[in-house]
Amino acid sequence: MKAAAFDYARPATLDEALGLLRRHGDAAKIVSGGQSLVPALNLRLLSPEILIDIGRIDALRGITVEGGTVRIGALTRHVELMNSAPVAEKLPLVAEAIPHVAHPAIRNRGTIGGNIAHADPASEMPAVLQALDAVIVVRSADGERRIAAEEFFTGIYETALRADEIVTAVEVPAAKAGERFFFHEFARRSGDYAIVGLAVRMTVSGASASNVRLGFFAVGDKATLAEKAAAALSAGPVTAATVAAAQAALADDLTPQDDQQASAATRLHLARVVLGRAVAALLEDPSLAGRTAA
């Protein structure tokens, strides 16, 4: 299929882009890397009147470290995150997750701003950013808003972004001493959207966990923090019983759905499996994974 005709604008500045966006409102779509938008255009799932290409706005580029925060410009491509020394050092969870984002050709073009604005519930970064308690910085012609990652994602392809706002950056707290991270996804093929994925940050002290954030993705209409499971893991030393309680709590935390690749029941099962494996890895106790044996 071929895309329906559309107008195209490539503003040089953010203000110009925001002006265009205010003028055209819902009739416009922002394009940066185009890795989700262009297929949707070609399938005629979307037929915007105008595309506003923000790809030349330099102010949206770059990764900077300011104190305990890493600021990632919205136009930062996945490949740049993958190759970034500050990301590798300060954001090990991001570094671990990025290779799971699609394939090299997509990572070479796709941007973090586009990824989170698109808000695919099976995408990795929305869960990672929630696990890390990141802030999404957005801007309209009226000014800037700063939105906590866990408030940003509201549903399938839905965010707290208003029609006249553009994501300009994400700000992610750098790893602190004692924090441990885990990332894993079950995907049918390398580079596919996951059936179930989990990004974890927790502080480990002996056999206890605190400050637990469990960012699940592909198990509901949006990436979600599993708060009840996190609470179960934070209640005293982590034992097989606590893991089982946390796994049971996922039934309340998550609202998995049926789709092409797995039923809701399989998704919940796999969410429990990956949670067990995460805890086993982070507490360095393989028995906590509760693996099946014949």
Add this chain to the structure above:
Amino acid sequence: MTARNPLTALDRPNSYIGRAVPRPNLTRLLQGRGQYVSDMTLPRMGHVAFVRSPYAHAKILGIDVAEAKAMPGVIAVVTGAELAKVCSPWVGVLSHLKGLKSAPQHAIAVDRACWQGEAVCAVIAETRAQAEDAAERIFVNYEELEPVTDMERALEPDAVVIHPELGDNLAFERNLDAGEVDKAIAEADAVVEADFLFGRHTGVTLEPRAIIADWNPGEGRLTVHQGTQAPHMMQNIIAKHLDLEEAQVRVVCHDVGGSFGIKVHVYADEMAVAALSKLLRRPVKFVADRIESFNTDIHARDHRCKGKIAVKSDGTITAFVIDDITAIGPYSMYPRTSAIEANQVVNLVGGQYTNMNYRARARVVFQNKNVTCQYRAVGHPIACSVTEGLVDLAARAIGMDPAAIRRKNLIPDDAYPTGSASGLKFEALSHHASLDKLLAMMNYDALRAEQAELRKKGIYRGIGLATFIEVTNPSAAFYGVGGARISSQDGVAVRLEATGRIVVQTSITEQGQGSEAITAQVTAHALGVPMERVRVILGDTDNTPYGGGTWASRAAGIGGEAAWQAGKALKANILAVAATILQSSADALDIVNGFVVDKGTDAERLPLEEVARIAYFRPDTLPPGFQSELMVVRHFVPRQYPFAFTNGIQASYLEVDPDTGFVTLLKHWCVEDCGTVINPQLVDEQIRGGIVQGIGPALYEHCRYDENGQLTNASMADYLVPMAAEMPDIEVAHVVSPTLESELGAKGAGEAGTAGAPAAVVNAVNDALAPFDVRITEIPMTPEVILRALGKV
């Protein structure tokens, strides 16, 4: 060269047969200089977009095209009723498949759509985008009809009959009863049954179907540029249904981005393009987009097969029983029919074993889904999976090793010629040599020991074996005897040009598998010239001898032999000219490296260009009455055996995670016997590619329809093709039993990988999960299927 490594025939110059010679078309294709129909543009060319039925079954009450006709760039809007005046309908039956019935199918549906995706109207515009814009403004008034989707439900007495004039939804049934099945079952030590489920899947060619039809009213000829495997078949059929003489149709097949059987059929929308060109008197182009490919490229498999095996406690298999049912969509595909796959299943089950007690039933059913037809390894994966699945179950029932039970029952290597319970004839197969070679290659005993060790650590690995036979080099028995004008013979013309170069025209076609390479190799070898001097022309009904094309693993075995014979004949003719020039005798001369030489000493006498120069420009210097003939044509078709069967065995080694249901493929082996190996690299690529195309449906590929007949995963995001990262290393080896029907001795190799891979993988998964007493006989084996079998969800 030492005495321990004496020179062999292969060390002579121009000895190409048996060598991994690079393909001549490699540079062109790697530089992006291939010419695919998708790339072509002709003057005044219109692009077609089809409006396709959103319903699986619906009456077309009316089509409002007024708005679309007024859209920018629109050349014409044509409905099925209008096109039916230019293109007659067809019925996909063959007379040797007794009882096979189907209904007339139109290029564009006339009053009823029978599957979601069937074309109901065409828009032709100056660009495809404009055609799609206009297609959105065509309003079809449908009356939804009850869709027939489930194949067993389709046969119930109160089911909707898709074609009422046919009486019921049963397209074809075949029953076979050989030997004494009931007695064998009564006397068996163990009888095991299983229901095997095979999901629908499709070929997913890299380049979609593509066609440009170009009617030239001035010369009254239609030139069709098409990605097809069978140009002469298409020429015949396009002429027939457009009411033209065959001579008025030329089919040209340029580079083709993969076929796998997908592009050997007559597609309604492609016939529509040919008819539209005639109607509009200008070139018309259609390239299927990916959604159209999923909805209209033929699907395959979709079988449910009940199987039963009887075995003695010593491992002797004493009976196979199958009851297979498959659904083929609303029409039997034209002209090869959609009954062939089920027919093949009946033919092939148990064919590698000595057992002669065999009962089979196959039923082929109409339904309101996309049409199914022959796709790589037609019927073989079904037959192999059922046979080899049953053999493993029998082995488990009597406590025998899977390799041992196969050794006990495979037809002995010295038993040939022989046949199967279903009546197949085998010239020479090598099951035992292949099994031995495979077990050595994979170090079977060590692998079993490793498996046992790892099980103690909670790691579940499985080893799966699958022996198979494969139909190749088909004679007229496949289609010709059933009345289809599909040639089973191929022709090759070879000529010496005035420059001393060689031009070969062959009726086989190239879709990426290397037909061009093996034709050049065989011809150069036969003639004694460097391969670089040989240019191969294929895929053009105006410029090649008449022949079948490339399908059913036939190009190398049949087209290759024709090239060999043509090369030999031209060599004799060249030597006759040279003998005259040199006042020698042809018997005393040979051709080596492009030179006429003295036989025995290889002393150079004349370059071929000198022979050509004299023959073409100074024939006056040749003796009176001597006429040089520097172009020859030879044809070949196997006559003694209906098919040249090949055989082989595959093994899969994999790990199953019982908590997640995920399967990790660790290694795959294949030993196969395609007779003479013309080009080991091409053959091994065929085997590996075929294995991957067999692993696909075992684990990933599935056309998922809902209960309303809607295909729900028509995209590359949702239909999972096997990808490199998940594929194991594949080791390939050969046993060589040449067919004596040809001098070359080559049998086919294109489908062996696909035939055996699903069975090997399924058997390996079941082997891995044996400690859990789990048995899975459904593909694709998704994590969901495995978790369900394990009782986890």
